[in-house]
Amino acid sequence: MSDVKGAAALRATLVYNLGTLGALASDRFADRVEELGLKPKHAGLLAALDAGPTASQQELATRLGVAPSLIVALADQLQELGAVERVRDPQDRRRQVLNLTPEGRRLLTRCTEAAEATDAELTAGFTEPQRAALTHALRTLGEHHTPN
Amino acid sequence: MSDVKGAAALRATLVYNLGTLGALASDRFADRVEELGLKPKHAGLLAALDAGPTASQQELATRLGVAPSLIVALADQLQELGAVERVRDPQDRRRQVLNLTPEGRRLLTRCTEAAEATDAELTAGFTEPQRAALTHALRTLGEHHTPN
DNA sequence: CAATATCGTTCACAGCTCGAATGATTCAGG
DNA sequence: CCTGAATCATTCGAGCTGTGAACGATATTG
Numbered sequence: 001m002s003d004v005k006g007a008a009a010l011r012a013t014l015v016y017n018l019g020t021l022g023a024l025a026s027d028r029f030a031d032r033v034e035e036l037g038l039k040p041k042h043a044g045l046l047a048a049l050d051a052g053p054t055a056s057q058q059e060l061a062t063r064l065g066v067a068p069s070l071i072v073a074l075a076d077q078l079q080e081l082g083a084v085e086r087v088r089d090p091q092d093r094r095r096q097v098l099n100l101t102p103e104g105r106r107l108l109t110r111c112t113e114a115a116e117a118t119d120a121e122l123t124a125g126f127t128e129p130q131r132a133a134l135t136h137a138l139r140t141l142g143e144h145h146t147p148n
Numbered sequence: 149m150s151d152v153k154g155a156a157a158l159r160a161t162l163v164y165n166l167g168t169l170g171a172l173a174s175d176r177f178a179d180r181v182e183e184l185g186l187k188p189k190h191a192g193l194l195a196a197l198d199a200g201p202t203a204s205q206q207e208l209a210t211r212l213g214v215a216p217s218l219i220v221a222l223a224d225q226l227q228e229l230g231a232v233e234r235v236r237d238p239q240d241r242r243r244q245v246l247n248l249t250p251e252g253r254r255l256l257t258r259c260t261e262a263a264e265a266t267d268a269e270l271t272a273g274f275t276e277p278q279r280a281a282l283t284h285a286l287r288t289l290g291e292h293h294t295p296n
Numbered sequence: 297c298a299a300t301a302t303c304g305t306t307c308a309c310a311g312c313t314c315g316a317a318t319g320a321t322t323c324a325g326g
Numbered sequence: 327c328c329t330g331a332a333t334c335a336t337t338c339g340a341g342c343t344g345t346g347a348a349c350g351a352t353a354t355t356g
Contacts, residue, residue: 010194014266014267015173015174015270016263017287017289018166018169018170018173019170019177021166021286021289022170022171022173025166025167026170029167044168046158047164050158057304066345067346068303069304069345069346070343071304072305073343073344092353094303094304094351094353096303096305109157115163115164119163122289123292124292126288130285134285134288134289135160137286140274141169141270142168144271145270205334215313215314217335217337220336221312240334241321242320242335243335
């Protein structure tokens with residue numbers, strides 16, 4: 001396209017902005033849920049459990065894009081917090097089904113509140129149409145990349 | 149707003165989508181620049197050097213939001229690739245000014261091409277208005293969070 | 297009833313990033 | 327001038343994350 005790729009060529013890129021802003025947003029969200037004893041990945045796991053009914057940990061691993069061993073660690077910590085309980089699947093006793101407890105649901109709503117607060121902080125100074133456009137654009141992009 | 153925070157409440161959040169999509173995009177970008185011997189942070193440093201004229205490494209650290217010691221490591225590796233040269237600032241001989249070499253500029257354009265390819269991959273199946281809306285929304289969000 | 301595959305789990309390890317300590321240089325004040 | 331404090335780049339040790347290779351238990355296939 002352009003012979004002399006100008007200064008801001010990389011910065012104008014979608015992936016550049018997604019990467020930097022994603023890291024920034026995740027850091028701020030991490031600060032907020034830290035007092036709950038959680039990290040962003042814990043929140044992601046809680047959300048995944050709340051979304052689908054009950055999946056195997058392997059499914060969860062691929063859905064979250066992490067190694068199965070990490071699911072084990074996350075589930076361990078969530079179990080210590082009383083947010084999750086492990087139940088052997090009677091149909092297949094190899095499987096440990098992860099169930100959200102009431103405490104887990106409570107924690108998830110706390111996470112959602114933290115996320116919404118972070119959203120407000122990030123989009124401070126935005127007009128409402130701007131905010132809507134951003135949310136909508138990201139949601140459509142997300143829908144194109146959920147492993148369904 | 150909602151009494152029983154439904155399933156997709158957290159997933160509908162801005163910070164959730166930014167975080168997951170940012171990580172996804174960064175991973176794909178990392179795959180592409182790996183063969184150049186670079187990681188995303190190297191590309192970020194190259195872009196920062198190309199943008200402003202010549203900043204101190206401390207400035208670069210705060211601009212990229214990382215520790216000064218990390219700038220040293222990144223600069224070391226870029227120097228080994230011949231992409232950057234260190235020059236003592238005559239005005240203040242404590243400062244090591246980082247200069248982009250022609251090879252550095254060449255690498256930067258390669259990174260930009262990789263980023264654009266990743267963009268195309270991410271937005272495959274998008275209409276042109278959709279792509280434009282996404283780019284524009286992210287750019288405005290980014291402008292609100294650059295430390296200027 | 298084997299042989300093989302799959303599930304969750306454990307464990308050792310590599311990679312990334314930070315923070316404190318260090319030496320060199322500059323600056324402020326008397 | 328000269329001395330003490332501040333600032334720069336750098337080195338080094340340590341913490342935290344996440345992965346991949348084992349392993350035991352269970353399921354499935356022929």
